[in-house]
Amino acid sequence: MSPTTTTQAAAAPGAASDANAVPVLELAGVTKTYRVKQGMFSAPKPLHALGGVNLKIHRKDVLGLVGESGCGKSTLAKILLGLEAPTSGKVLIDGREVTARERTVLARRIQPIFQDPYSSLNPRKSIEDIIALPLVVHKIGDSASRAKAVTRMLDLVGLPQRVLRGYPNQLSGGQRQRVAIARALVMNPEIVICDEPTSALDVSVQSQILNLLGDLREELGLTYLFISHNLAVVEHLATRVAVMYLGKIVEEAPASELFAGPRHPYTQALLESVLTPDPNLSVPDTHLGATYPNPIDPPSGCHFHPRCAKVMDICKTTPPPHVAGPQGHVDCHLHAAPAR
Amino acid sequence: MARTIETVAEDLRTPSPAAILRKRIFGHYGLVFGIAVLTIIVALALFAPLLTPHDPYAQDLMARMKPPFWMPGADPNHLLGTDFLGRDYLARLLYGARISLAIGLFAALISGLIGTAMGVAAGYFGGRVDLVVTFLINVRLAMPVVLVALAVVAILGGSLQVVVCVLGLLLWDRFAVVMRSSVLQVRDLEYVNAAKAIGCSTRRIILREIMPNVVNNLIVVATLEMAHAILLEAALSFLGLGVQPPTPSWGLMISEGKQMMLFEPWLIAIPGVALFILVLAINLLGDGLRDVTAPENRG
Amino acid sequence: DKANDTLNAAFTKELESVDSYFNSAREGVILQRSIWDGLLYLNQETGEYEGNLATSWTWVDDTTLELKLREGVKFHNGEEFDADDVVYTVEFVAKPENGVVVQRNVNWMKGAEKVDKYTVRIFTNGPFPAALEYLAGPVSIYPNEYYAEAGPAGMALKPVGTGPYRVESVEPGKHFVLKKYEGYHGGPKGMADIGTVDIRTIPDVNTQLAELFSGGLDFIWGVPADQAEKLAMMDRSNVVNESTMRIGYLELDAAGRSGADNPMTKTKVRQAIAHAIDRQAIVDNLLKGASKVVHSACFPSQFGCDVDVTKYDFDPEKAKALLAEAGYPDGFEVDFYAYRDRPYAEAMLSYLSNVGIRANLKFLQYSALRDMRHKGETSMSFQTWGSYSVNDASAITSQFFKHGKEDFARDDEVLAWLDIADTSVDPEVRKANYSKALNKIADEAYWVPLFSYNANYVFTKEATFTPTPDEVVRFFHVRWK
Amino acid sequence: MSEPVLKVDNLTIDIPMSQGTLHAVRGIDFELKRGETLCIVGESGSGKSLTSLAIMGLLSKKMRCNAARLDFSGIDLRTQSPRAMRALRGDRMAMIFQEPMTSLNPAYTIGDQLMEALQLHRPVSRAEARARAIELLGKVGITAAESRLSQYPHQLSGGLRQRVMIAMALMCDPELIIADEPTTALDVTIQAQILRLLADLQREMNMAMILVTHDLGVVARIADKVVVMYAGEVVEKGSAREIFENPRHPYTRGLLRCIPVPGKTKPGEHLGSIPGIVPSLIGKVEGCAFRSRCDVAEAVCASEVPVRRTGEDHMYRCIHDVQPGAPS
Amino acid sequence: MLMFTLKRLGLAILVTFTVSLLSFSLLFMSGDPASAIAGENASATDIEAIRVLYGFDRPFLVQYADWLFGALSGDFGQSYYFRVPVAQLIGERLSTTMLLGVCGISFALVTAIPLGVAAAMRPNSLIDRTALFLSVMGQAMPSFWFGLVLIVVFSIQLGWLPPSGSATWKHFIMPTVVLGYYAMPAIMRLTRAGMLEVLNADYIRTARAKGASETRVMFKHALRNAVVPVVSLAAVQMGFMLGGSIVVESIFALHGAGYLAWESIARNDLPTVQALILIFSLFYIVFTFLSDLVNAWLDPRIRVG
């Protein structure tokens, strides 16, 4: 990779986070409810995968979205991609509400990179066909110009030209993820939704993909929604971080701020759980209880209270308030204005 | 930095899916056997006029039930003997292969079209469509096939077309079930989501993204249903309600030979064995294809 | 099985009801003859009517028959037989609303009247020469008290008659056990020899043969010719062949009911068809046994059956020539309907195709085919008719040529002749008119009469049995050696 | 110190495949004492799981497993009958698997499965087994243990299931516990909890533990000894401190550079990376398997690779004595 | 649970209703039932009288509604042929078919499951190949042919078994084998495939790691999970068997419902055919329902939410 990339660090944090600018992408009170059946004999129950999410992504931001498995990260990504319709709430692009009808137009602006490099490529298609698919679907250019675009993308993601005629099964996980990235970028989108793009990869490959994503953002001026459960990875790439717990954003702040001073107990626990390869440390005690949340039957009040080390009485009954901070917010009784 | 070391990984790259498939096919004895036998039967059926001078419909009442060549009293003119009207058994067997193959093929085609359309719709769209299709599958499964087929053929008469249509209209359930579940499996894979996010039309997603990945299951079911249709036709013929004579269907030949089975067993043994081999070959082909293309074997 | 004094026999078809008025199957007739008695009896050897439950009979007038009844006869349940039983039975079956299946067996009777305990009169609906034939055949006498109480349903489950066999048990459709009736009245049927007759329904002929080989059956009939031939060669059981009264024929739509332009309306076409088929070869190779080629539209032994009519010999060249004359030098295509004996049909198909008639076989269930014929939709069909074993041409020729639904000739002349023949009481007049009708039918080739059928009876070497042309197995005539 | 609980010397595992023999594990050796934790790290497919399965005697029959030595508490595992192996498994050595979601039998209750583990090896009554199960569930931090016993696996979350798995492994007080990536399928917070639990229990019960993982962070926090595997081979082995503070093998060093560490790596900065992919191990494998991805590889790497040692228990396989540009 | 049962019941009723409507309209087209009732030797006037008597001149929907309401109260009308209530007629024959079906499916299960398990335990071994061979044979062998061959061998050549009838248990051996062999391949393959899949499952490894013996692993841990889809298949096969026993019943002269159905079709005995189609489909529905219950019992994921 080019050595110039080292200078980007200055540009990254908060570069575009002008609070007053219109965000490219905004979620306003988005909820998503699934009806799920547990076992054959019971009636379906509502599962609130997203419970009123408000989120803004500004141009050239990398919004890291962290949270544990099943908290609704992928659901959010799917809603942004138009793969699922929100149960309520709005999705706005450039301040304009997006209706389902316009999704195909939006497909040019928002593109996904998924988690599993093994299932994200159609095994029956050659790499060339896979990368060219968006162009074909949107009827962009003729076959010659498409071939050129595909070649360019291969260079961009660092794959050799000879894989073009190959099939996904001939590639390693990292190479496949590069193909997926090439497919996402071939339409020159503005926003890329990365849903855990590296969690299925070995660390040695993960770093390659992370580097690539960083470089591409620089070169193409992309905006990322970067979903991960690995805080270290998020810190590395994100400019802003949103922490999600059971379908709600519990804390949101610029990356540097959040890592320097996590305010929500859950964020704190998350940070503590990051295991840095330091043989002088032992496994940390996160002070979290072993009661794992059930999204079908979420705890009352603050969803986090059964695991929270700093739980107060009020947490058990009252949903936490929305406490705005200097550059973000936290939803927690601890940070609410002192009790009456 | 200079990297002069030979890249081991590059040389050991796996071959393309087509190449793997080819290799698997030839490594699978059952499949190879099935293909070989089926090819032979198809060839025999196609070149029947070249292989026997006899007309399968020409009767000779004076030369009835001549035994086949391995039995005493055989007529060298009729290698496999003659039937109860003195028609050449070999000629009937060869021309009969056409009928049996055609029945299997067209019945599978009709049921395949119906079942696949329903199964894919149910699997892909889910919700109401799925409910309706599942309901229809249930209705279909609840109907006793042999009984209904018999009833319909009894009403409409047993012309080849009727038999093929009845079988086609009755055997779509497995297509629907298999297609539904395979599409359900593929539907939520990420490349389908990716295609949706790219903005592909539903038609395109179904035809280009999903179908190529489930078509192997379709082929497997199609071969098995083909065998099923052939057997069912034979059973209908046996019960006297299959294809009409003098059409030389194998099922009909068994049913005609059945009369004399205790005295001239070869009359049912020959078409019976032919039927058995054909169905066996088709089943082996289907099983083999399943083994070869099963997802757990895929690279 | 002589050791157990049991004859194991098989029916091919499920019998719908043992009550003889409520089935139309041959199996039913067989049981009927063993369980019940008619008023008269037809001696198969002499062809003469004898008294059975009646001892003498006289025509009082054209429509009244007076009969003297046998005394001292007891039904299987102990009920005494007398004139009341006859009156009750006749009155019951003659009423159409009681739903006797084969109406023509009974609808000639108007009713009956008791004269004294052992004398009755039976009244007919108009002159009916064949009355004695029916009284000796399908009309059997039921016990009035029992029948009034049990009805047809009860009779079907626990039949009661006066015949040489009483019924031990009935599993409807499946299994019937008959026991020798020790109190048999000694009528012309004679005392039964075999103690038990055990009849099971086994639909598949091969299974029947298998049972025969393994000793599970002693007596089967209706065995196809080829099998019978092989069985005879194996010499393990007796194989006896006897002609039956059933004949096969091609019914051609001369009247144009299936379409005025249909080729069968042309006499030359019909004659061509008659010339095209080698009936003798079919008889020799397929039917075998006692079968004969027939030329006239009736069974030769029937009263009034004139066999000396125009004969069409096997001559494909002539057939082709006739077709060409009729305007079909290249033949034509036609649907050929049939409901039984597929091999025979197939053989005919092949002959027809040799002269250029491309016939498509449509093999249907009997009732379905009859529907079509009633609606006049078939231009060519292969039919058979057994005349209910009635030895009189009225049972066949008049059945089909009197402008009924099954008449595809619709010839007024024929109708007129048959009307005279059917109602006259003078045998000579009848004969002459039947002859005229049959000759015209043959000349015009309305039908192509094909052959008479035969039946093969296969039974254990321990028994003796002589079949009769009426295809009715009389178990009381089977004897152990 | 006492006798090692486990001694593995020159363990090889070959898998016959249609394309040839896969040399999945090629000459591994290590030893482990009571109370010690050994971590095996390596990329996916490097043979970590096979090694642990080989120790448990759970390799499938078609795989060929050879070793110069495979001793467990003085028992030669190579010569044990299947029956004797069964008696050892679950009793004196236990294993925890990676996938908590699928490692429990969906058809039986938690209680059944826990109690089975004990009853297979000890002649105890159901009541006793039940008491033991409740005790252990409490120990692994499951509250209301009593009522959990009658629940089915699908009614528990991943974290709870993994705790049940741990409890199950401990039912018979094993001397050796092998945990094959016990936390990779879990969330970070739960991972930390489970690892802590494992570490505490290991100390408390004075067991020997083998922890298989590909997460260097985990290794650093929990291991006494570390085995780094690459392509079926031990490329570096030593005490945890040695490995992390003084890594010698280019692969180990590469791995350490790959992971972003909050506070250490700069956000947005390029991470170190190891280019290329793992070579195939089918057929004859010669020389250093890592050479195709190695920055400092030379032509001689294609032939014999020397085993080098720095100090008593730090060993690595590389032609370079000291890595060019290494910090120490 | 209650909701589920009710829903399933509703679906079942809807399915039965649809099947009955289909079969009724199908048979309505089948020509003139009056002619069928009249029998082979009836005259045109006989038939006409019968048509009016039985009400065949009424419109389709009226006849259907009439039949349906009767059927709901267990009255399927009179058999045209036997002239007894269809319910009674079928009642007499059903036991034979049921017995045959139960024997057949038991035979299939008893041979297929052990064979499938054995084959899965040692893939590609001799026993696996034998099992595969048997199943391939079973799938390709026309059952009527197989039946005839059995008769020739065991009744005629060896004389061990009676070729027809239903008097003793011996009579049921060959029909059971023929019918069971028809269902055996599918069950065997499913068992084998299920076992292979389950044996690769993580929890089997867990069981082994606990020190459970191979038989315990097979039968306690694996089979219970592998058998779940087999139960459903067996139910479906059982349903098919009852409807498909026609051939077997006609060969072995077993007077069961299947044979009755075939004969009734031939005789145009509409009420009987309709009732039989309905009853066979009801059986199918009941069996699948029962198999769902059994599966729920076997698989707690279904049973408890």
Ligand SMILES: Nc1ncnc2c1ncn2[C@@H]1O[C@H](COP(=O)(O)OP(=O)(O)OP(=O)(O)O)[C@@H](O)[C@H]1O
């Ligand atoms: N199609 C669906 N039907 C029903 N429930 C669903 C569906 N998709 C997701 N869910 C549920 O919604 C919740 C959120 O799921 P989601 O996939 O968004 O989680 P996630 O945060 O992406 O988790 P992970 O880290 O495991 O990917 C989960 O409890 C999940 O079970």
Ligand SMILES: Nc1ncnc2c1ncn2[C@@H]1O[C@H](COP(=O)(O)OP(=O)(O)OP(=O)(O)O)[C@@H](O)[C@H]1O
């Ligand atoms: N049953 C098997 N059949 C064939 N090859 C196998 C089998 N099990 C493992 N292998 C191969 O053996 C090698 C080592 O596998 P192993 O499972 O030990 O890797 P691992 O280090 O545990 O990887 P991971 O981190 O993905 O669990 C791999 O190349 C794998 O493909």
Ligand SMILES: [Mg+2]
């Ligand atoms: Mg997700």
Ligand SMILES: [Mg+2]
């Ligand atoms: Mg592993």
Ligand code: NI
């Ligand atoms: Ni670089």
